[in-house]
Structures are given as C-alpha cells and as structure tokens.
Amino acid sequence: xxxxxxxxxxxxxxxxxxxxxxxxxxxxxxxxxxxxxxxxxxxxxxxxxxxxxxxxxxxxxxxxxxxxxxxxxxxxxxxxxxxxxxxxxxxxxxxxxxxxxxxxxxxxxxxxxxxxxxxxxxxxxxxxxxxxxxxxxxxxxxxxxxxxxxxxxxxxxxxxxxxxxxxxxxxxxxxxxxxxxxxxxxxxxxxxxxxxxxxxxxxxxxxxxxxxxxxxxxxxxxxxxxxxxxxxxxxxxxxxxxxxxxxxxxxxxxxxxxxxxxxxxxxxxxxxxxxxxxxxxxxxxxxxxxxxxxxxxxxxxxx
Amino acid sequence: xxxxxxxxxxxxxxxxxxxxxxxxxxxxxxxxxxxxxxxxxxxxxxxxxxxxxxxxxxxxxxxxxxxxxxxxxxxxxxxxxxxxxxxxxxxxxxxxxxxxxxxxxxxxxxxxxxxxxxxxxxxxxxxxxxxxxxxxxxxxxxxxxxxxxxxxxxxxxxxxxxxxxxxxxxxxxxxxxxxxxxxxxxxxxxxxxxxxxxxxxxxxxxxxxxxxxxxxxxxxxxxxxxxxxxxxxxxxxxxxxxxxxxxxxxxxxxxxxxxxxxxxxxxxxxxxxxxxxxxxxxxxxxxxxxxxxxxxxxxxxxxxxxxxxxxxxxxxxxxxxxxxxxxx
Numbered sequence: 001x002x003x004x005x006x007x008x009x010x011x012x013x014x015x016x017x018x019x020x021x022x023x024x025x026x027x028x029x030x031x032x033x034x035x036x037x038x039x040x041x042x043x044x045x046x047x048x049x050x051x052x053x054x055x056x057x058x059x060x061x062x063x064x065x066x067x068x069x070x071x072x073x074x075x076x077x078x079x080x081x082x083x084x085x086x087x088x089x090x091x092x093x094x095x096x097x098x099x100x101x102x103x104x105x106x107x108x109x110x111x112x113x114x115x116x117x118x119x120x121x122x123x124x125x126x127x128x129x130x131x132x133x134x135x136x137x138x139x140x141x142x143x144x145x146x147x148x149x150x151x152x153x154x155x156x157x158x159x160x161x162x163x164x165x166x167x168x169x170x171x172x173x174x175x176x177x178x179x180x181x182x183x184x185x186x187x188x189x190x191x192x193x194x195x196x197x198x199x200x201x202x203x204x205x206x207x208x209x210x211x212x213x214x215x216x217x218x219x220x221x222x223x224x225x226x227x228x229x230x231x232x233x234x235x236x237x238x239x240x241x242x243x244x245x246x247x248x249x250x251x252x253x254x255x256x257x258x259x260x261x262x263x264x265x266x267x268x269x270x271x272x273x274x275x276x277x278x279x280x281x282x283x284x285x286x287x288x289x290x291x292x293x294x295x296x297x298x299x300x301x302x303x
Numbered sequence: 304x305x306x307x308x309x310x311x312x313x314x315x316x317x318x319x320x321x322x323x324x325x326x327x328x329x330x331x332x333x334x335x336x337x338x339x340x341x342x343x344x345x346x347x348x349x350x351x352x353x354x355x356x357x358x359x360x361x362x363x364x365x366x367x368x369x370x371x372x373x374x375x376x377x378x379x380x381x382x383x384x385x386x387x388x389x390x391x392x393x394x395x396x397x398x399x400x401x402x403x404x405x406x407x408x409x410x411x412x413x414x415x416x417x418x419x420x421x422x423x424x425x426x427x428x429x430x431x432x433x434x435x436x437x438x439x440x441x442x443x444x445x446x447x448x449x450x451x452x453x454x455x456x457x458x459x460x461x462x463x464x465x466x467x468x469x470x471x472x473x474x475x476x477x478x479x480x481x482x483x484x485x486x487x488x489x490x491x492x493x494x495x496x497x498x499x500x501x502x503x504x505x506x507x508x509x510x511x512x513x514x515x516x517x518x519x520x521x522x523x524x525x526x527x528x529x530x531x532x533x534x535x536x537x538x539x540x541x542x543x544x545x546x547x548x549x550x551x552x553x554x555x556x557x558x559x560x561x562x563x564x565x566x567x568x569x570x571x572x573x574x575x576x577x578x579x580x581x582x583x584x585x586x587x588x589x590x591x592x593x594x595x596x597x598x599x600x601x602x603x604x605x606x607x608x609x610x611x612x613x614x615x616x617x618x619x620x621x622x623x624x625x626x627x628x629x630x631x
Binding site: 036077081085087088090091092094095096098099101102103105106109110219223224227230231234268270271273274277278280281284285286 | 413418552555
C-alpha cells in the first residue's frame, strides 16, 4: 500500500506557483491579452526573490515584493509594446521570456561563488487540529503561508471579475473593446492594468518557487511553468475555480517525480519528467476549448 | 577602459579575428541558425508561430543518430543523405503533432510546440542514458558515427563541413518556393489574410498552415541531423544551445525573408561565438548572447509597425482553430 499523504502534500506545494501564475494570467487573458512572457515574469521573480533573500535583514515579505516588482518590470514591456503600440502579443511575449531567461542567467553567473546560497524553504503554517486529519490533513493544512494566500486569491479574483464594476469592465474589454469603449471604459488602460497584475502574479509565482519550494535559484528553474500556467488557464476555461482545479491536477503531475524517486519505482526519471508536458498536450486536445475571451490576442483593440 | 578593450578583443578573437574562429567557429555555428531561421520564417509566413524548432531539431538529431549507427558504414555519402532524410522526417512528424492539435482541436501552436520542446529534451536525456547509451555505459551519450558516415569537410584542417552549403541551398530554395511557386503563394496568402485566401483564392487555409508547420519542423529536423553528421557525431544532452529560440530572432530580424536569413544567421553566429570568446577570455557569461537576441526581436518589432504579425490570421473567425473560433 502506497502512502498517498506525502504525494498529496507535494502536489499542493508544487501546484502553488502554478496557481498564482495562472490566476494572474486568467485576469490578463480575460482583458484580451495573452502573456507569453509569463515564463519570463516567473524567472525574473524567482531571481529577484533569490537576490533579495540573500541580503541580510530581509524577510520573505521583502522577497515577494521584489519578485512582484521584477514581474511587473517584464510585464510593463508587454504593456507598452502590445497594449499601447499594438504589436503582436505572441512575438513580444516570446522575446520577453528569452530576455528574462538570458538576463537572470547572466546575473546569476556573474554572482560567482555567491550563487551557492541556499536557505530554508521548508517552513509551514500548521493549522491546529485540521492538519492532523489523516491523508489530506497535511496536504491542506500544513503548507507554506503563500499557499493559503494563493488559494484565497481564487474567490477574491472571482468576486472582482463577476461582482464588481471593474471586473465587468475588464471582461467587456476582452469580449468587445469597441462596446466597452462606447460604455465609457478605456480599453488600453484596463488591458495595461490587467497585464501588470498578471505579471506581478507571475513574479510572485517565481518568488514562491524560490522561497517556498526550491530554497535556491537555478538557471531556467521556471522550467516551462509559465507555459503550463497558460495551458492551465485554458483548461480551467478562464474561470477562477476551473483554474484552481487544473492547477492542482498539474501540481500532482509535477509532484510525481518526487514520488517516483521516493518509491524507487523502476521507471526512468527522465520519462517521469515528461508527464506534465504530455498531459498538457493531451488535456488541451481533449478539453482546451470553449469560453475563451473573444478578443484574446487580437491587435485591433476595436479602435 | 582596458576592461572594455579586453572584452571587445575577446569578442573579436572568438568570432572573426582568426581564420580558425571564423571557419571552425562562426560559420559552423551559422548553419543551424540559418536552417532553423528559414524554418521559422516559413511557418511565420503562413501565420503559424513555430517556437518548437528546438524540439524538432532534437528529434532530427535522434533520427540521424539512429540511422548513422545502424546503416553500413560502406554507404558513405548515401548513408549521410539517408540520415538527413530521417532527420527531416522525424522533425516533420514532431511538428505534425502540433499541426494536428491545432487543426483538429484548436490548440494554440505556441503552447503545444513549447510543450513538445520539453518532451524532446526529456526524451534525449532518457535515450542517452537508456536505450541509446554508448556500450561502456559511462557517459550519457551515444557512440560516435563511423568516419564515412560524416559530412565531408569543406576546408581540410577546419571544422567547416558541407552542411554550410546545405544551409545556403535551403535559404535559396525556400526563397524560390515562397516567392515563385503556387504553394508559396498559398502560404503567403494564408499568412496575410486567411479569409481573402479562402474566399477569393480558393486556398484551403487549414491545410496550408498545417503543412507550413510540418515543413518548418522538417527543416529544423535537418538542422539537427546536420549537427550530428557534421559537428558532434554523437547524440548527447545540450546538443543545441537554444538554436530553436535564437532562430526566432534570426527570422524576425530578417523580416521573414528566406534570403536575408543568410545574413542574420551569420550575424547571430558572430554574436554567439563572440560571446563564447568573451566568456573564455574575459569571464563574461555567454548567456548575454540570448539577451542580445531577445533585445533584437523587441527592437525590430517595436520599430517595424504591425507588419510582422500573426494576428490578422488569428483574428478572423472560421480562419482556423484560433482561440475565438475554437469557441464554437
């Protein structure tokens, strides 16, 4: 009998950065902008959190702030080039991912011996009593603080999107910018803000990767999470609850590598690493349709 | 200032400064950049964003290695040709997965080709540690191809191989096909305006863009085959230092023109070998080359207006599996 509790715990922990990035991306896409540079936001956030955590007298909060700022720095280029100047979102996003991977790699290598920094990423917030529930207790109630915040974002974003004026304006821009404009909404402003929010979340996701998971930085450690998050948004049908569900499924797929190692199964490690990517392809083929914002990734913002 | 001079000199020595840097370094490096650059340009022209060049190149490398290690060495050049055909087939099939996902299920090719890159990377890692590992089982790589099954050298005593001629021929041929044939017309029409292509030109838009992606993948596969038969002679991880991504910059800087890709491919090869020289002699991390490449894309896109865009295609309902037509 396999003990599933450690696997569930790892799945939720692994899902956290994915969920943060995907929730942010769903807001950006609801406003009609696909951020292919999300991977770049994540790696930039990861490096910023790593650099900030390496300084004395800084706590995790400073690390996450630095991570969010780094994400925004990447996202602001997308906002200027693709929202204001209407350049192709996908080309700009791809270049931003390449740029962020290159810049963080250069900075990291330039640190030399200081790059060996490792810090404790294992601290968890344990909910009394609940965390003692067998099997699911530790997975749900003994996680890093950022995991609880990420889950709290789901109803918060839902409420903003569906129950506020801002959310209505944002969804209107993603469906029909010209109609939104007639109703007094400024599409470019809304899209810019949505992109900046999404990239800040991408940065925080990178921060979580370093501060709550790996405990250090490695070149290219985002390992496609930005692209997985974009897939997660499509699989979650651009709805917060769906995004949460899809994130957990993918977190589970990524956590399989730890389980296989721990159990000593006779499966090649390299093949297990493929699972999340293959799963994405299969899942997108099977369920990745429907409910996309009508103006997603378009250059002509109805003006 | 002396620092800057030293770094500049290291860049020069690494890229163009000596005949060995030029012939064995820069020109050899330009081969995959040019071929995958042409591959990316063709896909873009058809309105398909292939960022899977890296994975397609790796699959081509795998196929060329399998052929090179299994056909009799006596075949010589015919064996090399066979390896390159296998490489093209493998790259084309890898891209076809994304093409089918796009045509049948409306999956954005940006996502699927990236996912296929990661799968290809893991696949190579597994192959060189598992079924294809060299007989002593020490190193994570395959055995080396026998001497007769390698691409001949163009200049004896250097590493410049016949793949350079293949790169030039690819770029010229791609230009001919894109600008002078009916298939090229259908490709450009599909990329420019799918509704017009479909309504006025009777072009099967879905089929054209699917084929653009497959041909693009086949070319990237050939580039992988050339790396195996001309440069590394064995399969191992990190065979490609990101040629598939650099090629996007090569294609965009060339404004998607197959002949111009020759020039931009060479330019980026100079960047990359120069950056390696800077790392070797002046301790500057070589990843700065990818920063330059990404910056080049952003600058070109920033200044070129909306000319280089895939979104006309995506924005038209019924024009293919775009995000919005996928809603039906």
